[in-house]
Amino acid sequence: MTGITFAPIIPGAFLIILALIAVALIAYGIWYRARGVLLRAVPVAALLSVLANPQLIHENRTSLKDVAVIVVDDSPSQNLGKRRERTNTALAKLTSDLGAIDDLEVRTVHAGSSTQGGTHLFEALGNALSDVPQQRLAGSILLSDGEVHDAVAPDRAKQNHAAYMNAPVHLLVTGERREFDRRVRIENAPEFGIVGQTAIVRMRAEDTSAAAGTLIPVVIKRSGGKTLQIDMPVGKSTEVPLEIDNNGANIFELSVTPAQGEISTTNNKALLTVNGIRDRLRVLLISGQPHVGERAWRNLLKSDPNVDLVHFTILRPLNKDDGTPVTELALIAFPMRELFEEQLKKFDLIIFDRYSQKGLVPLQYMNNVAQYVRQGGAVMLAVGPEYADSFALFGSPLQSILPAEPTGRIYNGTFRPHISDIGQRHPVTSGLEGAVNGPGGEPTWGRLMRQIQVRARSDATSEPVLSGQEKEPLLVLNHAGQGRVALLLSDTIWLWGKGFDGGGPQTELLRRVAHWLMKEPELEEEAITAQMRDGGLVVTRHSLAPTEQPVTVTAPNGSVHTVTPKATAAGAFEGRIDDINDPGLYTLTDGKITGVAAVGAANPLETYDVVATEDKVGPIAAATGGGTYWLEDMDAPAIRRTEAGRVAHGTTWLGLKANKQYAVTGATQVPLTPVALVLLAIMAGAMLAWWREGK
16 A cells, blocks of 8 residues: 655644745735745745655555354244254354355354343343454344344444444344244232232233233142132233242242144243241240249240230139138139130140149130141140149140150159250251260250150150150150141250250240241251252252152153152252253152142243244344344345445345455655755755846
């Protein structure tokens, strides 16, 4: 490349001033017709040319290749129909055609589902263009079904200075125009719900081939096996009340019947998990003979703001007759009928603290308590010496639900509680602070001072999780019908709370016992759960049995898998099934325990809307001068290089901008004003001007 440039000997501003002065003087001489004025202009011009120092420059230039980017959509929706086949065919043709263009560098990037959810092709495109100067970008080609979740409006993309907006963006749609899909969507759902009440969920059924208002049957299946079917109008939001039956996760699966010929049935189901919580636990505490530990129970329960505590202390049994005047007795009668008949089922937990039957509560009311437990209630007995005499509660109708029978013997010596073999595996006592921190793995807990000896009933499913004196049961847990019972065989556990002999985990232990009685899911000793982890389904089995058991997993599509979880911790077994990641409701069973697990997000972006479209990327393509092409019409459009500002797309071809950029690798400069010639011009002009003025 050859051209002319100037390298002034003096600053350019001074040179311009001198030139203006010279022109003004010469013009003045011409105006007054002075002799030799034009001849005087010759040495002036020669002097100015020397000061301007014009030079002939020759540059060595190297052409720079333009950059074109192909973004391939590898998201799961690309596996539908013939999309993957069309993508591979188009990619092969584009790679071949673009590779034959000498002045073009081609970059190919693959983008799958983003960690933020959905398909983010423009994020991948921006990363590929991060080191490309704006002047070298030829254009971008997106191979996708059009379901791109990070596409923005063209105006916003320009405001964000998106690099891809500086050259044509072309969309090659891998799907088909006639595709349709039926789906169900959860629009709004509460994260928590009150047990025993309903949670309002807003959902919508959609069918891209049906007219608005068409009724579609939607089946709602909950983890407990209950089902509900409702007819929902297409495209209209509907609020549905769902019952919250239990604490912890309440899992619902919403599904619509697949339509014949729809592109995907994956989004015909949606999962919803509502965590059930109790709206203020109602606890009934009945204390018998007053003792120091009574205050420990009251303080523990009153310290929890979510507990409504009803506490009665029986200071004077009915069989006591010491001549006290009636006017000095309590004015409020013990509300037996209200507590044990009218309001009984409203309590979440009933605690009998050193209570014995001495004619105060009639036997028919105790029978109500036993029935309350069998129907799902919870009772705890914290007993003392009264449990060993003839008036013990074991002699009442509660006997049918109690796990152990008193022998009549009382241990009055000190002893240090231990976690039993079953207790090591039970979530109520497993991992209690201080359980194995002492010498030889002994507990560091303080000692207790009294224990009631019992013998286990042969017909009770009791679990002695703590042992005390002579390894006798200290804390026994029992399932009775649909309810639960706990039996604490010492009335001196309050010593732990006082720090006696180092103290112990009184608060944590009693909290766990109470929550186990009320069926908190995290304290279930027999349970099977599952969750997705690193592309596989991890199955966790909790059991008091030390043996490994195979677990059968039924996937949402009906396929059955079997895995044998291996022991990973006391009472916990874990196994993994690879290559299983279908979202939906999984059923898990080992023959005795049955559980369900919800896998997948409630409304996954990637699988919800899968119909091929040009609506999301098309506006960006149009704003940049690019085009949209459906690959069901062709293998791939032809490639053309276009000038900046020209149309960059046609029916069967797409254009990539030819920027014609170069890099200068060297340059040579030759002065255009030889010194000798300039001096000669100055002298000749001066002499001729002197000669002309002399005439």
